[in-house]
Amino acid sequence: xxxxxxxxxxxxxxxxxxxxxxxxxxxxxxxxxxxxxxxxxxxxxxxxxxxxxxxxxxxxxxxxxxxxxxxxxxxxxxxxxxxxxxxxxxxxxxxxxxxxxxxxxxxxxxxxxx
Numbered sequence: 001x002x003x004x005x006x007x008x009x010x011x012x013x014x015x016x017x018x019x020x021x022x023x024x025x026x027x028x029x030x031x032x033x034x035x036x037x038x039x040x041x042x043x044x045x046x047x048x049x050x051x052x053x054x055x056x057x058x059x060x061x062x063x064x065x066x067x068x069x070x071x072x073x074x075x076x077x078x079x080x081x082x083x084x085x086x087x088x089x090x091x092x093x094x095x096x097x098x099x100x101x102x103x104x105x106x107x108x109x110x111x112x113x114x
Contacts, residue, residue: 009085010097014105017072021045027070032084037076041113043106051080054087067093074099074106 029046038048075081088096
């Protein structure tokens with residue numbers, strides 16, 4: 001059965017995120033994987049807040065107080081990041097964007113990781 005109540009969330013592909021980072025745009029790169037996954041590998045400049053924390057609005061607002069800042073959110077495949085983007089939109093963030101296919105897409109393009 002289809003869930004027609006799912007809201008569409010803003011998405012971009014990895015090349016758009018890479019371009020924003022290369023151009024040093026004023027944005028935040030948010031990795032919503034577990035701390036253990038983040039420690040293994042992540043995109044340079046990415047900050048980590050596991051998606052499990054997204055039920056705690058205060059944690060998100062303390063980490064990212066500016067609700068109008070451009071925020072690119074990623075995980076491994078795009079599933080957890082979609083959930084995080086939806087939560088952030090519900091908390092009033094206005095420019096939060098999911099990176100489609102997450103790190104899988106980033107790696108497929110050969111972009112650098114730490």
